[in-house]
Amino acid sequence: MEVLETASYPPNAPITARADWRPKGGRAGATLAQLQTEALDRFGADIGILNCLFPVQLPFSEDMSAAFARALNDWVRAEWLDRDSRLRASIVLPMHSPEHAVAEIERLAPDRRFVQAMILAMGEIPAGRRAFWPVYAALERHGLPLAIHAGSAYRHPVTSIGWPSWYLEDYVAHQQGFQSTLASLVTEGVFAKFPGLKVVLLESGVTWLPAFLWRLTKTWKGVRFEVPWVDRSPAEIVRDHVRLTVQPFDAPEDPDTVRRLLDHLRSDELLLWASDWPHWQFDGDAIAPPGLPADLLPKIMVDNPLATYARLREEGVSS
Amino acid sequence: MNVVRPIAAPGRPAVATLGLFDCDIHPRPLSLEEYRPWLSTEMWHRVQTYGIRARHGFAKGYPFPKAAPFASRRDAWPPGKLPGTDLDFMRQQHLDYHGIDIGVLNPLQPSGQGDQNDALSAAMTYAVNEWQLERWLKNEPRLRASVVVPYEDGEASAREIRRRAGDPRFVQVLLLSRTAEPLGRKRYWPIYEAACEAGLPVAFHAFGYSGWAMTNGGWPSFYIEEVSEHATSCQAQVASLIVEGVFERFPTLKILMIECGFAWIPSLGWRLDKHWRKLKDEVPHLKRAPSEYLREHFYVSTQPIDEPEQPEHLLDVMSWIGWDRILYASDYPHWDFDDPRTAFPSFIPAERRRDIFGANARALYGIPAV
Amino acid sequence: MAARYVVAPVAEIPPGGRKVVEAGAGRRIVVFNLEGEFFALLDRCPHQGGRLSGGKLCGLVESDEPGVFHYDRKGEILRCPWHQWEFDIRTGKSRHDPNRTRTRAFPAHVESGAALTQEGPYVLETFPVRVEEDYVVVEA
Numbered sequence: 052m053e054v055l056e057t058a059s060y061p062p063n064a065p066i067t068a069r070a071d072w073r074p075k076g077g078r079a080g081a082t083l084a085q086l087q088t089e090a091l092d093r094f095g096a097d098i099g100i101l102n103c104l105f106p107v108q109l110p111f112s113e114d115m116s117a118a119f120a121r122a123l124n125d126w127v128r129a130e131w132l133d134r135d136s137r138l139r140a141s142i143v144l145p146m147h148s149p150e151h152a153v154a155e156i157e158r159l160a161p162d163r164r165f166v167q168a169m170i171l172a173m174g175e176i177p178a179g180r181r182a183f184w185p186v187y188a189a190l191e192r193h194g195l196p197l198a199i200h201a202g203s204a205y206r207h208p209v210t211s212i213g214w215p216s217w218y219l220e221d222y223v224a225h226q227q228g229f230q231s232t233l234a235s236l237v238t239e240g241v242f243a244k245f246p247g248l249k250v251v252l253l254e255s256g257v258t259w260l261p262a263f264l265w266r267l268t269k270t271w272k273g274v275r276f277e278v279p280w281v282d283r284s285p286a287e288i289v290r291d292h293v294r295l296t297v298q299p300f301d302a303p304e305d306p307d308t309v310r311r312l313l314d315h316l317r318s319d320e321l322l323l324w325a326s327d328w329p330h331w332q333f334d335g336d337a338i339a340p341p342g343l344p345a346d347l348l349p350k351i352m353v354d355n356p357l358a359t360y361a362r363l364r365e366e367g368v369s370s
Numbered sequence: 371m372n373v374v375r376p377i378a379a380p381g382r383p384a385v386a387t388l389g390l391f392d393c394d395i396h397p398r399p400l401s402l403e404e405y406r407p408w409l410s411t412e413m414w415h416r417v418q419t420y421g422i423r424a425r426h427g428f429a430k431g432y433p434f435p436k437a438a439p440f441a442s443r444r445d446a447w448p449p450g451k452l453p454g455t456d457l458d459f460m461r462q463q464h465l466d467y468h469g470i471d472i473g474v475l476n477p478l479q480p481s482g483q484g485d486q487n488d489a490l491s492a493a494m495t496y497a498v499n500e501w502q503l504e505r506w507l508k509n510e511p512r513l514r515a516s517v518v519v520p521y522e523d524g525e526a527s528a529r530e531i532r533r534r535a536g537d538p539r540f541v542q543v544l545l546l547s548r549t550a551e552p553l554g555r556k557r558y559w560p561i562y563e564a565a566c567e568a569g570l571p572v573a574f575h576a577f578g579y580s581g582w583a584m585t586n587g588g589w590p591s592f593y594i595e596e597v598s599e600h601a602t603s604c605q606a607q608v609a610s611l612i613v614e615g616v617f618e619r620f621p622t623l624k625i626l627m628i629e630c631g632f633a634w635i636p637s638l639g640w641r642l643d644k645h646w647r648k649l650k651d652e653v654p655h656l657k658r659a660p661s662e663y664l665r666e667h668f669y670v671s672t673q674p675i676d677e678p679e680q681p682e683h684l685l686d687v688m689s690w691i692g693w694d695r696i697l698y699a700s701d702y703p704h705w706d707f708d709d710p711r712t713a714f715p716s717f718i719p720a721e722r723r724r725d726i727f728g729a730n731a732r733a734l735y736g737i738p739a740v
Numbered sequence: 741m742a743a744r745y746v747v748a749p750v751a752e753i754p755p756g757g758r759k760v761v762e763a764g765a766g767r768r769i770v771v772f773n774l775e776g777e778f779f780a781l782l783d784r785c786p787h788q789g790g791r792l793s794g795g796k797l798c799g800l801v802e803s804d805e806p807g808v809f810h811y812d813r814k815g816e817i818l819r820c821p822w823h824q825w826e827f828d829i830r831t832g833k834s835r836h837d838p839n840r841t842r843t844r845a846f847p848a849h850v851e852s853g854a855a856l857t858q859e860g861p862y863v864l865e866t867f868p869v870r871v872e873e874d875y876v877v878v879e880a
Contacts, residue, residue: 065648176588177595181807207588210606211599212580213551217613219649220552223641224586224609227602231585234598239591240806256641261683262633262676263598269677270597272787272836273706273824274437277592279803284836286679301641311686317679331648437824444821445794707822712788 055119057106059202059225060330064218069331080329083134090328091137094338098356098363100166101140102253103127108146108171108204117151120144124159132164139363141169141198144186146178152186160193166362167196167251172228173203179232179239191245194361196294199232201225201254226301229255230263233289237267240280242292249359250293254327256301261315264289290318294359296325297351298332300340309342323359324352379469383711385720389728389739390710392473393671394575394628394699395464395513397506398440398454402480404505408497416490423486424479425550425581433579434593438705446703453703457510464702465512468710471728472737474514475502476544476575476628481518483546484578491520496530499540507539514735516544516573524560531561535568541735542571546578547600547630553607554614562620571624571669571734574607576600601631605638612642612663615655624734625668629701632670633678636690639664665692669734671699672726673708681715693722697731742846742879747771750850750874753778756815760793763846763880768793771848771876772829774816779829780848780878781818786834786841790822800826800835846880 060067068079072089079085091099107119120143127140142165144152152168159165168190170178178199190197202225208214209221211231229252242248264286271278271285281288302309316322326338333340339348357364382390399405406414426433438444442453446463454460465473482494495518502515517534519527527543534540543565551557553574565572577600583589584599604627617623642660646653656663670691678684688696701707714723732739747753747761753773760783763769768783770793783793799814817835818827826835832845854871869875 065651066645173587177585177590178587180591203586207583207586209586210552210610211582211584211586211603212547212549212553212606212610213555213582215552215606215610215613216555218652219642219646220606220609220613222645222649223638224606226638226641227605228586230602231587231590231595231599234595235585235587235590238594240803243804244806256637258637258640259634261678262601262631262637262687265633265676265678266601266631266674267594267598268679269674270594272834274594274597275826275836276798276801277435277437277594279801279809280806284679299641299644301637301644303640311683314680315678315683315686443790443794444796444819445791446821705822705824709788709790709822 052110055106055109057104057109057202058205059221060104061218066222066331068329072329083131086328087135090326091135093336094326097137099138101127101131101138102169102198102200103141103143104200104202107143108174113145113148113151116147117145117155120151120155121158124155128162128164139164139166141165141167142195144168144170146170146174146183146186147204149183149185153189156186156189156193156195160195163362163366165195166360167198169198169200171202171204172199172225172232172255173207175204175206177231177235177239179235179237179241181239184241184244187241187245187248191247194247196249196251196359198251198253199229201228203228225254226256226259230259233263233293234267237285237288238278238281240278242288243280243282248292251323251359252293252295253325254298254330255295256299257295257297257322258301258312260295261312286317290321293321294323294355295321296323296327297340297343298325298327302340302342304341306342306344309340310344313347319347319350320355320358322351323356379467381467381709381711382469383723383727385723386469386710386727388724389471389732390469391698391728391731392470392700392702393626393697393731394673394701395460395473395475396454396478396702396704397475397502398452398477399480399501400451400455405494405497405501408500409493413490413493417494422480422482422490422494424484425486425579434596436593436705441705442703443705443707457506460702461510464700465510468700470512472514472731473512474516474541475506476516476573477502477518478575478577483518483521484549488520488523488526492523492526492530495520499530499534503539514541515539516542517570518544519561521545521558521561522550524557528560528564531564531568531570535564535570540570541737542573542626545572545574547574547576547604547607547627548578548580550581552610552614554610554612554616559616559619562616562623566620566622569736571626573626573628576604576629600629601634604630605634608638608664608668609642612660613653613656617663617667618655618657623667626671626697626734627668628671628699629673630670631674631676632672632691632696633676633687635664635668635670636687669695669697669730671697672713673699673701674706675708675713682717684715685718688718688722693725694730694733696726697734698727745769745878745880746856746869747876747878750876753876756797758793761878763878767880769846769878769880771878774829778848778850778876780846780880781827781829781832782844782846784843785820785822785825786843787820787823787825790820792818792820792827792843794821795819796821798826846878848876848878850874851877
C-alpha cells in the first residue's frame with residue numbers, strides 16, 4: 052500500500068473532478084475554501100452534507116480500516132464541520148467489521164452534525180445480511196439514515212461477471228451494485244426488522260429504479276414464501292424507506308421523457324438534491340437535472356431532505 | 371401468413387397474424403444417457419465419474435432452490451417424466467395448444483456449458499446439438515435449434531459454430547448470461563466472428579455461473595435475489611459488448627437477450643451515454659454513442675414480461691427500446707412461463723403485438739414468410 | 741341469479757381432494773374438500789389465466805421476524821401451477837394482495853340426494869342422483 056486511493060475515482064479521470072474545480076497544482080475537493088467557493092456559496096445551499104470518499108473501506112485488516120475511519124471522521128469534524136456551520140456529514144463506517152461500525156456510530160452519534168452513516172454500494176457481503184444488523188439497530192436507535200454511496204471495496208470484481216476492461220464500465224457498474232444492495236436490504240427483511248430505518252442512495256443514477264422494482268415485485272408475488280417477512284410489495288417498501296440523490300440523473304434532457312420517468316418512480320418524495328461536488332455531473336450552474344419540472348425543485352431541495360434527515364428537522368432548519 | 375392449421379389452437383392469440391414464434395423453449399434430456407450416442411467412451415466415463423462441474427459447489431442442482439421443482443410449471447410434467455423431456459407432451463400442451471409456428475430450442479443445463487473443464491464442455495455441447503436434431507427437430511418441423519457452444523473456450527466455440535453453419539435448422543448461437551469474463555472481452559470474439567460468418571445471431575440466456583459471487587457485492591441469500599440479479603448482470607454484459615467495441619469489429623452482429631428482462635434497457639443506454647460523453651478519451655474506439663449500438667444490435671425476449679404497478683408504463687419502455695426489437699418467448703415449461711394470450715396487456719396496440727409474436731423474430735432469424 | 745350445479749357425490753372428493761367441473765359456457769370451477777368443508781373457486785388464475793386446479797396445496801409460511809418461520813393452514817393454500825401465486829382456498833383471495841387480487845369464490849355445500857330430487861332449480865351432471873347419498877352443490 053503506497054497511498055490510500057480508490058480505483059473507483061482515479062484522481063485524474065474526468066468524472067472525479069470537474070475541470071473548473073481542479074486547481075492548478077493541488078487536488079480537487081481538498082479544501083473548505085474550494086467547497087465554499089465552488090459549491091456552497093455558488094449554489095446557495097443552506098446545508099451541505101459531506102460524504103467523504105477517502106477509501107477507508109479498502110484495507111483488508113478490520114482494525115486498520117476502523118482506524119482510518121475514525122481518523123477520517125475526526126478530520127471531517129475538525130477541518131470542515133467546525134469551520135462552516137452550514138456543513139453536516141456522514142459517519143463513514145468501517146463496515147467490514149460490524150462491531151467497529153457500531154462503535155463508530157456510538158462514538159459520533161452524540162455530535163448532531165453527523166446526520167447519517169455511509170457505506171459503499173459494493174462491499175464484501177450484501178448489505179442486507181444479518182451480520183450487519185447491529186449496525187442498523189444502532190442507526191435506527193439514533194435516527195440516522197443509512198447512506199449508500201457509489202463505490203466499491205473491491206472485494207469482488209467490478210461486475211458479477213468479472214473484471215471489465217474500461218473505467219467507463221466500472222463507473223456504469225455502480226448502478227448494478229445499488230440494485231443488488233437494495234435487493235438484499237429488502238429481501239433480507241432489514242426494513243421489517245428496522246421499520247424506522249431510512250436509506251439514502253448517493254450518486255446512483257436514479258433511473259434504474261423503476262425497472263428494478265417491477266422485476267423484484269413481480270418475482271416476490273410468486274416466491275413470497277421464500278422471504279415471508281417481506282410482507283408487502285417491495286416497491287412499496289422502497290418508496291417508504293429509500294431516497295435517492297439526483298446527481299447523476301441518467302436520462303435524456305427532454306422534459307417529456309423525464310416526466311414519464313418521474314411517473315415511473317410513482318412518488319414525489321424520493322428525490323434529494325445533490326451537487327456531487329467535486330464530481331463532474333453537470334456544467335456551470337445547471338444544478339437541476341435538465342427536464343425536471345420546476346415545481347418539483349422545492350420538494351427536491353428542501354422538503355424531501357427535511358423529511359429524510361431527522362437531525363435537520365430537529366434543528367429547525369428551514370429554507 | 372395464410373396457414374391451414376389442421377389442429378385447433380385454442381391458445382393462439384388472434385393478433386398473431388404474421389406468425390407465432392416462440393424464441394425460448396427448454397427441452398431436457400430425461401437423463402444424460404440421451405447424450406450418450408454422441409459422447410466418446412472416455413468422455414462418458416468422465417461425466418459418470420467426476421460429473422458435470424459448474425463453477426459452484428453443488429454437485430447436483432443449483433445454488434438457490436427455485437420456486438418449483440425443476441423450475442417448472444406444476445402442470446408441465448408428462449406422466450412419469452420430467453418437464454420438457456417429452457415431445458408429444460410438449461406438442462399437446464404447448465406447440466399445438468398455442469399454435470406455435472416456429473419454436474426455438476434453448477437447451478439449458480445439463481448442457482456442459484460453463485463447465486470447469488473446457489474439454490468436457492466442448493464434448494457435451496457437441497452432443498447437445500446433435501441431440502436437438504435427432505430427438506427433437508427430426509420429427510417436429512416447427513422446431514429450430516440453437517448452436518450450444520462451450521463459450522468459455524472461444525476457439526472451440528467457433529469450431530462448433532462453423533460445424534453447424536449453413537444448416538438452416540440452427541437459427542442462433544446460444545450462450546448463458548453469467549460468464550467468467552464480461553462478454554465483450556477478446557476471449558469471446560472468436561464466437562462473434564464465427565457467428566457473423568454464419569449469419570447467426572448470438573443469444574445469451576439468463577443463468578450460468580460465472581465463478582464469481584453472484585453480485586458485485588457478494589453472494590446473495592435467496593432465489594428472489596438471483597432472479598433480480600439476472601437483469602443486473604445483463605447490464606454488465608451489454609455495457610461490455612458495447613464499450614469493448616465488439617460492434618465496431620463485428621458490425622453485422624446481432625445479440626438476443628433471453629429471459630434477462632428488458633425494462634432496464636433504456637436506463638442503461640442513457641447511463642452509458644451520459645458518462646461516455648465525459649469519458650470519451652478513454653474509449654476512442656467507440657465511434658458512436660453507446661445507445662446507438664444498443665439500439666442497432668440488441669434484441670430482447672419478452673419473458674418474464676415486466677409488470678409495472680401502472681401497467682401502461684410498459685408502453686413507454688417498449689417504445690424506448692424499439693418495437694422491432696422485442697420477441698415473444700414462452701420459456702416453456704418453466705414456472706415463469708408467459709402465456710401468449712394473456713401476458714401482453716391489450717393496451718399494447720394490436721400491430722405491435724402482432725410484430726412481437728411474428729415479424730420481429732422472422733426478421734432476426736431471417737426466416738422468410740410462407 | 742346463480743345456477744346450482746351438482747358437482748359429485750361427496751365420497752368422490754375426499755378430504756384434501758379436488759374436482760374440476762364445467763359450470764356453463766366454458767367456465768371451469770375447482771372444488772376442494774378441506775376437512776369435510778367444501779370450497780369452490782373459479783379455475784382460472786387472475787394473473788395469466790393458468791388453471792389453478794393444477795396447482796399444489798400448501799400451507800402458509802408467515803413471519804414477523806426475519807429468520808423465524810410460522811407454518812400453518814396446511815392444505816388450505818393453493819399455489820397457481822404457473823407463477824406460484826398463493827390463494828386462500830376458503831376465500832379465493834391472493835396472499836400477496838388480498839384486497840385487490842383474488843380468484844372468484846363460489847358458495848359450495850353438501851345436500852342430500854333426497855333433497856336434490858325434490859328441490860330445484862339445479863343443473864345435473866350426467867350421473868344419477870341417489871336419494872341415500874350426499875352431494876356437493878356449487879352455486880355459480
